[in-house]
Amino acid sequence: MNRSPLAARVGMAAFLAVAAAFFLLPLYVMLVTSLKPLDELRAGALFAWPLAPTLAPWRTAWSEACTGVACEGVRAGFMNSLAIAVPSTLLAVGLGALNGYALALWRVRGANWLFGLLMVGAFVPGQVMLYPLVRALGTLGLVGSLPGIVLVHVVFSMPLMTLLFRNWYASLPTELFNAARIDGAGFWGVWTRVLLPMSAPMLGVAAIMQVTGVWNDYLLGLVFAGHDFAPMTVQLNNLINTSTGTRQYNVDMAATLLTSLVPLVVYFGSGRWFVRGITAGALKG
């Protein structure tokens, strides 16, 4: 790579710069729009830096904008999303790790069949299951409740979580598992005392994927969370579609940025870790 001709390196840099600009430009527009007062927006200079930057649209989006009948901003949605994402992540990662452990290391009868079925499940579009799931949860009286939406998220995450952890545990040396068994540890002992402490990278990756996945979800939240637990994405949609008078683009942008804040923070805060976790299994590091 170091010896590649100058032109190739310049070309590469130029391409990367263009690609980065392509993806960053919308973000830039959103950011500057959210900082401009309404009359400045009407002037129409989309890419211009705000002349009189203001945080007012952010305050409005957070606590005053109307999301339907109520006008309390996306704050309530933020708390709902938090209430949904935390248990959904903990349960999904915990169960996924347990599943992966059992499937990878204990020769459970029919384990391969079970795993195959789970993978088939991963390829069936979620929309197909929507109606049966609504009926099922309705029978259980869980539609529109926090346990209901958490259950749905956990169930939908199982194939991916199981796959991640199964491959992770299969990549660990079997002798470690055998040594722990000979040392007297049982099913739970081997997992909690030996393997889980070694699983930090994969636990991190799985948690990141699950948090962002649940946070960005719109459809499941819309269908199963009901009015009381509508997540931030659903409230954002309501906010943007609630039209009373002028469209407040600056507030819409601020609300959108607020909604995507958690995934953004997670990615920026853990990007390097994320990559390390994905490769750790392959390199047996």
Add this chain to the structure above:
Amino acid sequence: MAAVSLQQLRVNLGGREVIPGLSLDIAEGEFLVLLGPSGCGKSTLLHAVAGLTDIAAGRILIGGDDVTAADPATRNIGMVFQSYALYPSMSVEKNLSFGLRVRRLPRAEIARRVHDAAALLQLTDLLQRRPAALSGGQRQRVAIGRALVRDARVYLFDEPLSNLDASLRATLRRELKLLHRRLGATMIYVTHDQIEAMTLATRIAVMKDGVLQQVGTPDEVYSRPANLFVAGFLGAPPMNFLAGMLATGDNGPRFVAAGLDLALDRAAVSRDALVAGRAVLLGVRPEHVRLDERGALMARISLAEPTGAHQVISLEWRGGVLQALDTTQPPLSEGSEVRCTLDIARASLFDAASGTRL
């Protein structure tokens, strides 16, 4: 510590029969080495004893208890693995004490046993380190210590030294031998390294294709190999094999081959087997090819391989090539003509067809 008894053990792996019915009794305090080439089923047999591999038929007794169906955790065994298999997230101390903590021993007892094992294996200064901060030899000593603290009834070793470099291997081999002498514990040790087998074992069990070829003391297995496989597998440089025929002479049975006619009156062979006309192979170890000026065998040294202490010479004669050890000073040079004799009293005779010892 306890005796181990394997009775008609059969093991299948992935639909293939790896061990087709094997019986072996290991006495209390014995150091039994399972020796054989890669893929001969020796590790599989060890895993079956540990309970890590399911067996298709047969019984396993440890100390008289039938453990055939028992979980590895309840068999009360200690095991050392080739890859050490130390718990990477735990310090050396935690690694050593893991099995004791799992079994909920009193804290003082755990501390005492860890302290003793660490002192025995010179690990005391390393107790707070993580496995990643240890050298290969230290890691293997921790792995041995982890098995020892358990006070198990039998200790299993699965090629524990094969990941170490040559000098470290020799050091740890000596330590293991001293350890066995001091503890007097029952040990089963798997290896493909004949030096390890010869130096460590009280008995060697040579395996091939899941079948025991010979079980005996190192001297028995080396000096009186039961068949051609055992004869060829043990010894470096390997045993010389000369194809020939049995004949009857004036002074009793003789071995006749191209350019060779040897009296067998001093051979360690039962007289009944010496039927004239039988096709046989004469096995002579390189150290039993004696350089002797009055010897009947005339040969030319076609290749000399110095090893430091002695040199391995290839002797070309009418009947083929023999390998011999040259301990003379100064060493003989390539191309020189020598005479030699074969030490018939320490040679082996094998049936050419079946390969078994006569």
